Amino acid sequence: MDERAALGRLDETLPAAGDDAAVVDGLVLTTDMLHESTDFPDGTTRYTAGWRAVGASLSDVAAMGAEAVAAVAVYGAPEFDWDEIAAFVDGAADVCELVDGAYVGGDLDGHGEFTVATTVLGRTDAPVLRSGASPGEAVCVTGALGRTGAALRHFQTGDTERGNDLFRFEPRVAAGQVLADHATAMMDSSDGLARSLHQLADASDCGFAVETPLPIDDAVDAVAADEAEQRELGVFLGEDFELVCTLPETALEPVRERLDVPLTHIGTVTESGVTLDGDALPDRGYTHG
Amino acid sequence: MDERAALGRLDETLPAAGDDAAVVDGLVLTTDMLHESTDFPDGTTRYTAGWRAVGASLSDVAAMGAEAVAAVAVYGAPEFDWDEIAAFVDGAADVCELVDGAYVGGDLDGHGEFTVATTVLGRTDAPVLRSGASPGEAVCVTGALGRTGAALRHFQTGDTERGNDLFRFEPRVAAGQVLADHATAMMDSSDGLARSLHQLADASDCGFAVETPLPIDDAVDAVAADEAEQRELGVFLGEDFELVCTLPETALEPVRERLDVPLTHIGTVTESGVTLDGDALPDRGYTHG
Numbered sequence: 001m002d003e004r005a006a007l008g009r010l011d012e013t014l015p016a017a018g019d020d021a022a023v024v025d026g027l028v029l030t031t032d033m034l035h036e037s038t039d040f041p042d043g044t045t046r047y048t049a050g051w052r053a054v055g056a057s058l059s060d061v062a063a064m065g066a067e068a069v070a071a072v073a074v075y076g077a078p079e080f081d082w083d084e085i086a087a088f089v090d091g092a093a094d095v096c097e098l099v100d101g102a103y104v105g106g107d108l109d110g111h112g113e114f115t116v117a118t119t120v121l122g123r124t125d126a127p128v129l130r131s132g133a134s135p136g137e138a139v140c141v142t143g144a145l146g147r148t149g150a151a152l153r154h155f156q157t158g159d160t161e162r163g164n165d166l167f168r169f170e171p172r173v174a175a176g177q178v179l180a181d182h183a184t185a186m187m188d189s190s191d192g193l194a195r196s197l198h199q200l201a202d203a204s205d206c207g208f209a210v211e212t213p214l215p216i217d218d219a220v221d222a223v224a225a226d227e228a229e230q231r232e233l234g235v236f237l238g239e240d241f242e243l244v245c246t247l248p249e250t251a252l253e254p255v256r257e258r259l260d261v262p263l264t265h266i267g268t269v270t271e272s273g274v275t276l277d278g279d280a281l282p283d284r285g286y287t288h289g
Numbered sequence: 290m291d292e293r294a295a296l297g298r299l300d301e302t303l304p305a306a307g308d309d310a311a312v313v314d315g316l317v318l319t320t321d322m323l324h325e326s327t328d329f330p331d332g333t334t335r336y337t338a339g340w341r342a343v344g345a346s347l348s349d350v351a352a353m354g355a356e357a358v359a360a361v362a363v364y365g366a367p368e369f370d371w372d373e374i375a376a377f378v379d380g381a382a383d384v385c386e387l388v389d390g391a392y393v394g395g396d397l398d399g400h401g402e403f404t405v406a407t408t409v410l411g412r413t414d415a416p417v418l419r420s421g422a423s424p425g426e427a428v429c430v431t432g433a434l435g436r437t438g439a440a441l442r443h444f445q446t447g448d449t450e451r452g453n454d455l456f457r458f459e460p461r462v463a464a465g466q467v468l469a470d471h472a473t474a475m476m477d478s479s480d481g482l483a484r485s486l487h488q489l490a491d492a493s494d495c496g497f498a499v500e501t502p503l504p505i506d507d508a509v510d511a512v513a514a515d516e517a518e519q520r521e522l523g524v525f526l527g528e529d530f531e532l533v534c535t536l537p538e539t540a541l542e543p544v545r546e547r548l549d550v551p552l553t554h555i556g557t558v559t560e561s562g563v564t565l566d567g568d569a570l571p572d573r574g575y576t577h578g
Binding site: 001002003005006007009010013022023024025027029030031032033035037038069070072073074076079081082085086089102103104105106107108109110111112113115117121 | 290316319369400406
């Protein structure tokens with residue numbers, strides 16, 4: 001059974017678990033595990049790893065429209081080098097500070113492979129689920145897509161400084177709270193825009209008609225050889241941690257006035273099917289290792 | 290740097306992290322990572338693994354005197370066998386139900402070694418820290434020590450059914466909440482009684498004079514060849530998840546009347562030094578892998 005199929009069964013078994021974060025008593029709780037072979041390319045600093053691992057869980061809290069309360073992490077590694085641990089903690093603490101959360105600690109684990117488990121606790125009285133989109137609404141995305149795809153190219157070519165820069169993203173916690181006032185459905189783009197749209201469509205029992213141009217990060221232009229590669233990095237690769245949401249068209253302008261990130265109107269909620277410029281958009285993307 | 294030294298540095302860096310769980314806004318948050326090579330002997334079922342991994346984090350919440358609100362876990366494994374995942378979830382859910390908490394989900398991670406990261410969220414307005422013990426108070430322990438030591442022997446000899454039974458412990462969440470009304474310091478015995486006493490002594494700047502007989506589980510008698518081995522399994526090996534706490538002697542009887550587990554008065558808080566029957570008790574125990 002592949003991870004996606006197993007996750008589907010898991011969501012059926014634990015109904016609270018099927019969204020970006022579990023909801024309980026006005027709180028949201030989300031946990032992730034990242035590890036070296038699939039999530040941290042050669043050259044990823046421990047500072048970047050701490051930032052990105054905790055940031056990934058902060059992004060799940062953002063996708064619920066919640067404020068970030070506290071984060072913890074377990075740092076698993078074959079050996080405990082204090083400078084590396086301190087750098088990891090600095091990265092974790094800095095990304096928390098950026099979104100007004102607190103990094104409050106965690107644990108160490110002697111582990112064969114560098115492995116990080118992160119958990120973030122958030123708070124909201126009105127979580128935005130994936131299931132509330134209705135035909136006729138606008139579908140939007142924050143920021144720009146493709147940062148991670150571009151970062152991976154830089155790691156591959158040895159420009160690890162640029163790779164690390166691009167890997168440290170800003171979780172959209174503040175934007176998520178603004179969007180929560182109007183969004184009918186929301187999730188993050190951690191599996192790629194294409195997968196996110198399909199997951200929103202499944203949860204909301206709707207479809208999406210999306211049109212180019214999509215907001216693709218300038219960093220993608222710098223590494224993509226052609227339009228096909230640009231689309232691959234921006235639409236399918238994912239791990240970008242932008243917010244994908246639906247909201248009434250009338251809410252677009254008032255929301256944009258309150259947001260400090262761009263919000264691009266990429267299409268419309270339809271009855272069924274997910275299309276890009278009229279062609280079916282394949283349901284594929286980054287499958288987490 | 291070994292794990293213990295690194296943890297010490299980590300606690301200095303993140304003051305909120307130095308207790309069994311981090312405290313934030315009336316909530317407590319704790320996270321752990323367990324993995325096959327160090328925590329789940331051959332023959333450990335996935336049901337037991339789910340129970341025990343989530344139980345270990347519930348025990349940290351118990352040690353703060355908090356109620357258990359919600360638990361999440363990441364299940365990392367080389368392949369996703371649905372029967373194994375379902376058994377793990379059942380074990381996790383059952384241990385949560387036993388302590389009136391809710392298992393609300395988590396994530397999957399393709400991982401070279403079977404690895405579990407668990408997080409439990411608790412709630413209390415008055416967390417019991419490790420730092421409040423004063424000379425003259427009683428030091429006590431819930432339940433009986435040595436279950437895990439006995440379990441490991443059974444796994445070694447191939448009696449995995451008995452090993453699994455002993456591995457599934459009851460987290461002392463209810464007892465922790467009762468003890469919280471009177472306890473001046475508390476932690477769990479997950480590193481062994483000896484290490485726990487030394488950690489409480491460090492945090493409270495005190496000592497302990499502990500006397501035999503200690504409450505050793507009957508399961509230890511069945512596997513220990515002699516008294517020395519009994520003591521090794523009961524006092525040093527740890528991973529038992531009982532609560533070790535200090536409280537005024539006058540509180541002992543009123544507390545016992547409200548507890549549904551035995552509370553053994555094992556000694557007295559002193560000015561300095563940790564002794565067992567008058568001899569220095571070495572500061573050693575189970576170092577988590």
